[in-house]
Amino acid sequence: MNILIQDEQCWICEKTSNIKGEITMHHCLPRHLNPKKNVVVPICQACHDKLNAHDMNGLFAFGYKITRTLNDVRRMTGKFYKNVMYKVTKKNKKGGYVENGRNTL
Numbered sequence: 001m002n003i004l005i006q007d008e009q010c011w012i013c014e015k016t017s018n019i020k021g022e023i024t025m026h027h028c029l030p031r032h033l034n035p036k037k038n039v040v041v042p043i044c045q046a047c048h049d050k051l052n053a054h055d056m057n058g059l060f061a062f063g064y065k066i067t068r069t070l071n072d073v074r075r076m077t078g079k080f081y082k083n084v085m086y087k088v089t090k091k092n093k094k095g096g097y098v099e100n101g102r103n104t105l
Helices: 045-088
Strands: 002-004 023-027 038-044 089-091 097-099 102-104
Touching: 023 045, 038 045
Parallel strands: 002 038
Antiparallel strands: 023 038, 089 097, 097 102
């Protein structure tokens, strides 16, 4: 469901235009997020281009942060796994491993 704001004025720069296509409709929440409700406001094409460029830069920055976070988590879990496995499986003098108090070959 969209809440459509009908106006002949750009909501950013307040430019008024009667030329068809000069004023475009901008979804305040990106459509690819599939919001249940969205507000659609009129803005001029120049402001729309600036907003979309800003949104894309924000998306790229967000993607970069998510990628770094996932890499950090992967690195931390790898170190944790190696540390746990080192403590659980210690090599004994016979060449086997001690796992939970039992000798294995």
